[in-house]
Amino acid sequence: MKASLSRLPLGILTAFVIVTLLVFSVVIVYGGVNSMEGQLEARMLEKMPANAVEAYRDINSGKVPRPDALQALLASTEGLEEWGDWEVDKLILGFGGVAVTFCGLVGYWLARKISRPLEVLARATQDLRAGDFAVRVGSIRKGAKEVATLVKTFDELAAELESMESRLRFNTMAVAHELRTPLTILQGNLQGMADGVFPLEQERVRQLLLQVEGLSALVEDLRTLSLAAGQKLVTQRQPVDLAVEATQVLGASRVLLGSVGMSVELALQPVQISGDSQRLRQALLALIENATRYAASGGVLRCETGRRGADEAFVRILDRGPGLPDDVSTYSIDLFWRGDGSRSRATGGTGLGLSVVQAIAKAHSGRLEFASRAGGGAVITLVLPRETTA
Template sequence: MSRPTRWRRARALPLATLTAIAIATMLMLSVGLAYIGVTWYSAYLEESINRSLPPEAALAYTRVYEGLLPDEAGLKTLIDHLETASAEADLKVQIATLAYGLLSAVVSAIIGVYLARRIARPLEDLTAAADVLGSGDFSARVAASAGSTREVESLVRTFNTLAANLERMETRLRFNNMAVAHELRTPLTVLQGGLQGILDGVFPMDRRTVADLLLQVEGLGRIVEDLRTLSLAIGQQLVMQRQRLDAAGVVAAVLSAAQPMLEAEGLTVETDLQPAPVSADPSRLRQAVLALVDNARRYAAGGGWLRVETAPLPDGGVVIRLLDRGPGFPEDMDAVAINPFWRGDASRSRATGGTGLGLSVVQAIAVAHGGDLVLRNRPGGGAEIALHLCPA
């Protein structure tokens, strides 16, 4: 965060404080304007009355002002004149008080409207941006204006973050829709072509042909199941049955079951399975470990070596780590684990048999357990994948 931004946020006042300051300022301004106006008009009336005094009354007034004793006739004239003028002056002062009060109220109202519009302008911008957002244009943003209140600045930041998230979600949804269509099109095309060929008599109706078509059906099933898993993760229904278990035992069982296919790919497996007790959903944990092992089998078999480790963490969680000597990950892999259908390069293609959803499924399972999936390249070559599970 830049220094001007921090300074602007530090200067921003809470809305309640700014409102109280504005109200107090308006009150003081209104009272001050009325006081100054009435005081000036009273002095003006007093001067006017003094100028209108008869000569003998004016002389008596001057002698009284100087502390001297005036003559009786002049004093009587002065008193009579002042009694007559004071009644009229009192009425004028009352009218002036009302007039200056109304004038000060109007001036204060104009200034108050200006301040209120200045405070509400960002809210008007937010309303306009929300209308644009509601129309489906998620690129709408609101610029932070100087002098906004702390609550308005926070609201603007929250709105912009929401709009950015919606824009990313829309982009990802479009990509996912295209990717799903792309992934489903190939096996469906093969199935349609094969079945049409059988009907037309081009292909024989034998065991091998049916087995090839069944392989495409199994691929479709894997895609559907992976998509279902991601949908459950979005609905926070992925992990339903947590129980205490040893992650090392789960990993050992998965490796034992996957041993034939690993050996068929020429992978030598090393293990360092330390006891790693954790509260987790056993079926989902097995699914995640199997997906990671299968990912290594498909893409790292060329290295001929796979190491699998489990270890407890100081916070009570566990880590399941896989290391290989394969091609590793590309440099631009910022969102590898969360982008469905991601494949790093041409070697990671449909020819390997993967759906492109494996790492996304593992990421979803890790997040459902309060953990995460960390991907990085090893200094000596190959990839390292670490699945962290947090304690319940």
């Protein structure tokens, strides 16, 4: 009962405490005045004449008092009435003060128990504002239902901010790592040509242009991820047939696929979704380029489109390459993640391909799935909802 009472909504809990304290106040005043009734009666009798006291006791015992004693009682009652009223008022005021003091202390104690989590939360908020994203309030034993919900929400927010801060730190280091190599190459070669150390040869300029193209691709991929973070990656949607989009992208990629010796298998079933055709083609092209870099040894790439259940559509890329790590998932595709675990740029690309595909999938309320292919290879599936709402 004690634990459940502290988890009542704040309005109900406040009303319950107020009513309880009012009842305590009435009990204290009423009980105190009743307990002093005997003493008040004794003091009143001390102020009355002897024959008036005799008449008072005879009446209380059920006897008929003597006429002179009754007359004395009536005469003394008129004089004691004002005194009795004042004594009763003093008793009420006195025990009322006791009730106020007692209920005030109890109310303060209860209020402290209810509000203590808010004090802890306030300190934690100050720490969070100061940059300590590891701060947590934890579970609380006291406090209203709203306070418990607020504390839980704060801890979840702090955990999310800590995760975001960690990812931001990692991504910043990863961007610096990816930019360092091409910039060093460009700076070294240009400085050498400016100093006359390296001759101005067409082949050398062509190699430098490749580095510039790589930097441009990296900047464009980072821009795509920035738009995704700002919920601006997909702004216009229209009916899109995934089979048609896959046919167009594969047709444009035949030279790329042929250059690495990969043949194409198709199993395209028409399926319509509501989406951004340009972004979907970008995602599919990124999956194809990823396969040409890491799965060219398999010699074949298979593309499938179709429906999954009543509410989902998919685009699936299958290869016969070395496959993906066992622990890969949509939650482990960080910036510059590469399936072979390499941090080098030897295989080409920006390392952002799967991150971009995942961002495009999420922008369409979809997801990216990974699996191993029977007989060897990887299966990457872009799953999208078939709802036509924007």
